[in-house]
Amino acid sequence: MSEVADTTRPAIAAGMRLQWEAAQEAHVLLYPEGMVKLNGSAGAIMSRCDGVRTVADIVADLERSFGLSGLAADVRAFVSLALERHWLEVRE
Amino acid sequence: MNSPKPVGPPLWLLLELTYRCPLHCVFCYNPTEFARTGAELSGADWLRVLREARALGAVQLGLSGGEPLVREDLEEIVAEAHRLGFYINLITSGIGLTEARIKALKSAGLDHIQLSFQDSTREMNDFLSSTRTFELKSKVAALIREHDYPMVLNVVLHRHNIDHVGEILDMAERMGAQYVELANTQYYGWAWLNRDQLLPSRAQLERAEVITQRYRERLEGRMKIYFVVPDYFETRPKACMSGLGSVFLAIAPDGIAMPCHAARMLPGLELPNVRTSGIREIWYDSSAFNRFRGDAWMKEPCRSCPEKHKDFGGCRCQAYLLTGDADNADPVCDLSSHHGLVTQAVARAEAAAAASAPAREHVLVFRDHRTSIPLVTGARAEPAEAGP
Numbered sequence: 001m002s003e004v005a006d007t008t009r010p011a012i013a014a015g016m017r018l019q020w021e022a023a024q025e026a027h028v029l030l031y032p033e034g035m036v037k038l039n040g041s042a043g044a045i046m047s048r049c050d051g052v053r054t055v056a057d058i059v060a061d062l063e064r065s066f067g068l069s070g071l072a073a074d075v076r077a078f079v080s081l082a083l084e085r086h087w088l089e090v091r092e
Numbered sequence: 093m094n095s096p097k098p099v100g101p102p103l104w105l106l107l108e109l110t111y112r113c114p115l116h117c118v119f120c121y122n123p124t125e126f127a128r129t130g131a132e133l134s135g136a137d138w139l140r141v142l143r144e145a146r147a148l149g150a151v152q153l154g155l156s157g158g159e160p161l162v163r164e165d166l167e168e169i170v171a172e173a174h175r176l177g178f179y180i181n182l183i184t185s186g187i188g189l190t191e192a193r194i195k196a197l198k199s200a201g202l203d204h205i206q207l208s209f210q211d212s213t214r215e216m217n218d219f220l221s222s223t224r225t226f227e228l229k230s231k232v233a234a235l236i237r238e239h240d241y242p243m244v245l246n247v248v249l250h251r252h253n254i255d256h257v258g259e260i261l262d263m264a265e266r267m268g269a270q271y272v273e274l275a276n277t278q279y280y281g282w283a284w285l286n287r288d289q290l291l292p293s294r295a296q297l298e299r300a301e302v303i304t305q306r307y308r309e310r311l312e313g314r315m316k317i318y319f320v321v322p323d324y325f326e327t328r329p330k331a332c333m334s335g336l337g338s339v340f341l342a343i344a345p346d347g348i349a350m351p352c353h354a355a356r357m358l359p360g361l362e363l364p365n366v367r368t369s370g371i372r373e374i375w376y377d378s379s380a381f382n383r384f385r386g387d388a389w390m391k392e393p394c395r396s397c398p399e400k401h402k403d404f405g406g407c408r409c410q411a412y413l414l415t416g417d418a419d420n421a422d423p424v425c426d427l428s429s430h431h432g433l434v435t436q437a438v439a440r441a442e443a444a445a446a447a448s449a450p451a452r453e454h455v456l457v458f459r460d461h462r463t464s465i466p467l468v469t470g471a472r473a474e475p476a477e478a479g480p
Contacts, residue, residue, distance in 0.1 A: 014240070014242075015203070015204065015241075015242050017179055017203065019151075019177060021149065021151060022149075023101045023148065023149025023151075024101075024149065028151065030151065030152065030179035030203075031179075032181055032203075032204040032206070032242070032244065033152065033154070033181055033204075033206075034152075035103065035151065035152055035179075
């Protein structure tokens with residue numbers, strides 16, 4: 001698994017689209033001829049990956065929004081997985 | 093009996109916008125009677141289908157045909173689909189994809205283009221000899237890349253081109269393809285008519301896989317290659333459409349709604365038409381879409397099979413074409429008492445390859461208005477003798 005730094009600014013990968021689907025009550029990731037239905041936490045993370053916010057920003061925002069702490073390791077692990085699967089990318 | 097699973101939304105919507113096509117592919121899965129089907133839906137009809145399907149939760153949209161670029165209102169259809177929140181895939185031969193049109197499609201919100209390889213002999217020969225077709229595909233590929241779409245190439249394989257898989261991948265590389273799908277022919281429609289001329293031998297298949305693997309290693313990180321094995325060489329059937337009526341809804345040019353691309357051929361299936369029924373009623377209430385839901389329709393060996401919820405008994409159309417009964421197990425399964433029909437077809441392909449019968453001696457039926465006929469007339473269909 002690749003190392004994800006706090007300063008990494010992940011974005012939804014080119015050719016993919018993240019959107020909320022009311023019919024599935026979930027965020028889904030759409031790509032050519034396929035779709036991934038995300039669980040609640042994955043949806044919450046992915047919907048904050050806009051290429052502007054850093055991983056540290058995303059962690060802080062999630063902790064604030066959900067009144068939780070200690071999410072950094074989970075968020076980094078998910079971002080790393082999503083980068084490997086090409087759901088997310090890091091632009092230059 | 094298990095309590096039936098609740099029916100989910102038709103997540104995958106395929107609109108076959110037209111059967112019109114400038115090409116005449118021998119492996120086309122369009123119905124062989126396509127020229128006898130009714131008039132095409134109007135643009136207003138398609139927009140209504142999009143709105144109703146989206147309201148039910150449809151989200152992946154395929155636009156195909158025929159050649160969808162033949163429809164002059166394609167841009168309007170794309171724009172409405174985009175406004176509704178569909179992810180839009182265009183499946184095209186590239187014929188008619190000009191700079192002006194790709195710009196219009198892009199600004200209308202088209203998400204993805206799959207450039208498909210068409211005519212198995214004429215176009216492929218032309219492509220491999222680097223002539224007109226190669227020029228056309230290269231031009232279209234360049235347009236696709238210039239407009240920031242991933243360059244996705246789909247090539248249908250069969251006996252007469254599978255030995256050229258290396259040359260095909262060389263050409264794909266020169267065109268700058270990022271994804272190449274090498275899809276072996278599936279035997280429906282025109283391909284079914286031509287099956288005994290198209291099925292490769294096992295040796296051909298294995299050679300092609302070895303070559304493909306070599307290219308995969310060499311082009312790692314630049315080009316992703318998918319190789320789809322023809323199911324005739326398998327011993328378990330494909331989970332066709334993840335079960336009919338589960339996620340997939342196709343609408344044919346004449347408005348017929350189908351639970352799979354080829355369902356028009358299934359006897360006794362009263363396919364509803366979007367001209368007279370709403371999408372909600374079609375998906376949830378019509379007899380055609382409920383016919384193969386759950387497992388109550390299954391016969392043995394599927395009914396008591398532990399894998400029945402994995403492959404759903406395979407493909408209903410293949411079961412019908414080969415055994416004459418759509419409720420039978422897909423004979424690709426080696427537990428089917430009809431599996432011999434599949435192994436015999438493969439054996440005939442082996443024999444033909446061993447005799448190295450020149451391809452041109454067999455008559456291939458090119459998809460054409462002139463040759464358009466109903467494929468299935470009797471209770472049981474056999475691949476027709478090709479030619480007049």
